[in-house]
Amino acid sequence: MLRKLIAITLCVFATTAHAELDIKEVTSPGGINAWVVEEPSIPFVALEIRFRGGTSLDLPGKRGATNLMMGLLEEGAADMTAQEFQTAREALAASYGFSASDDSVGISAQFLTENQDAALELLRQALIAPTFDQDAVDRVRGQVLANIASEEKSPNSIASAAFNAAAFGDHPYGTNSDGTVDSVNALTQTDIINAHKNALTRDRIYVSVVGNVTAAQVGQMLDTLLGDLPEQGPESPDDIAFGLTGGTTVIDYATPQAVAYFGHAGMKRDDPDFFAAYILNHVLGAGGFESRLMHEVREKRGLTYGIGTYLVPKFHAEMMIGTVASSNATIAEAISVTRDVWADTAENGITDVELTAAKTYLTGEYPLRFDGNSDIANIMVGMQMIGLSPDYVINRNVFIEAVTLDDVNRVAAELLAPADLHFVVVGQPEGLLTTSN
Incomplete structure (x- = not known):
């Protein structure tokens, strides 16, 4: 029943005119900025978090580490195995999503207001204390390798990869953010831990919250959820000119x-x-x-x-x-x-x-x-x-x-x-x- 209610509420909060959105800017006591839209008519909250940098922050020779790391955040945290984490999430009827792209990594969460504290605490464990157990690493690595193998047979993927390689060379934009078969196979737990430390840092964070929550509540919510992340990450890659001629x-x-x-x-x-x-x-x-x-x-x-x-x-x-x-x-x-x-x-x-x-x-x-x-x-x-x-x-x-x-x-x-x-x-x-x- 709870899961069905979430599916319904995802569609309920519709606005007839975007100009009616009342966006409040919030800064938490710990200095985390967020945009908030209060909508108390349904007992549901949507949270979006982005960290600027993304897979472009992969260390030299470690291509694919950030992508693999993001795929592991739901695969066990704190004292929970991957199965125990999923069971806890299901019990809360919460939904989490983790993504990685050239310029950012993202976390999406949706949960019922009555389960807000528990849903945020579970998400906090995934962000702050992922286990990166070897079994989970090997399992998700296999999924990434299967995706790479599929792309190597896709004419569209072959074309875009060749175009980007010619346009951007050794810059991260010139290579597959998933990595190569060799680079992904070579990644260790230490590499994944380093990718986590580099990608999820407070100096490059952006947050938005929409739903049955008040702007006054959001500040403390964000400090609890994100306050223990590293303060600063590595430098971003340099800008690069498009290098492919006609x-x-x-x-x-x-x-x-x-x-x-x-x-x-x-x-x-x-x-x-x-x-x-x-x-x-x-x-x-x-x-x-x-x-x-x-x-x-x-x-x-x-x-x-x-x-x-x-x-x-x-x-x-x-x-x-x-x-x-x-x-x-x-x-x-x-x-x-x-x-x-x-x-x-x-x-x-x-x-x-x-x-x-x-x-x-x-x-x-x-x-x-x-x-x-x-x-x-x-x-x-x-x-x-x-x-x-x-x-x-x-x-x-x-x-x-x-x-x-x-x-x-x-x-x-x-x-x-x-x-x-x-x-x-x-x-x-x-x-x-x-x-x-």
Whole structure:
């Protein structure tokens, strides 16, 4: 019954207008900052924690340590085995999630208000006193190795890995955050303990709390939960310039459908022109069936089921990337059309009709993101990490509406660089060879 109630309450706290969110900024007695939205109408709390750094903090020769460590946080803590920990979590009807990415590690928690103290104490044990028992290490290591083996057979993963390696070299962005078979097999308990000490530190923490809790309660809650973590971690890696020049890289792989991963340097999230670039990207390739690339590559020519583009502003580098798949016989044409659309948009920009349609979509879908406690908490912690203020949720659509056609077309000429566009193609494409511009 408790588990069913959690499933229901995940969807109940919906807001009809994101502007109605009352985000309170809290600093705990111990100095931990958090954003809080009080919603007492249901007995449920969602908690999101992020630590900046992520798998980029892996020590030299220890690639995959942070990812493996995060996968072990639910595998036993304090005096509990992995099974005992899971049994305790189930008894509380609590839900925990642990994740790792290039720039951060994350912890998500959802629990009923009546079980709040016990659910937070159990989570505290996972964060402060994980056991990293050898049996658990070996079991989760096996899961990671299975994932690596699967990626090594996936054309999409092969393409993105080759693209990132060429763009970023020895920087952490240039290698798989899961590690390699050799690096993961070589990881020891000491390596995992070091990864835990380096990744979960108070100097790079971001927190959001949403639900049946008061801002006054949150401060002490956070000090109890997180106050015993190490105060400081290691230095983050340096920023790195996108290092892949224009051209085509073909990776021979026996598959009937070739996959292409493409892109060039992008734009920082805090760039004053980011919203113009965001609208531009929507029109070019992120707007689904309304985008130019989907229209030209799929609708007019039937060369693919789908093509999309993405702005990727990481903390230490920026990219604008895209993906497309087509048969080996037609991938060359799909790439040629993509290059032509890219060049035409850079030279001629978009139309006023496209701008209006993009604004209508982007402003209309934004409130729909705030449809539950967990979603709101996740959005808020993401806002904190990129330096936005709480009033962004009120002003975001104003920023979109303020973008002019001249803004978008100026950014199109500056951001889109057809000569720098590089395609990594995995398959056996007809009429394509490895080239450089």
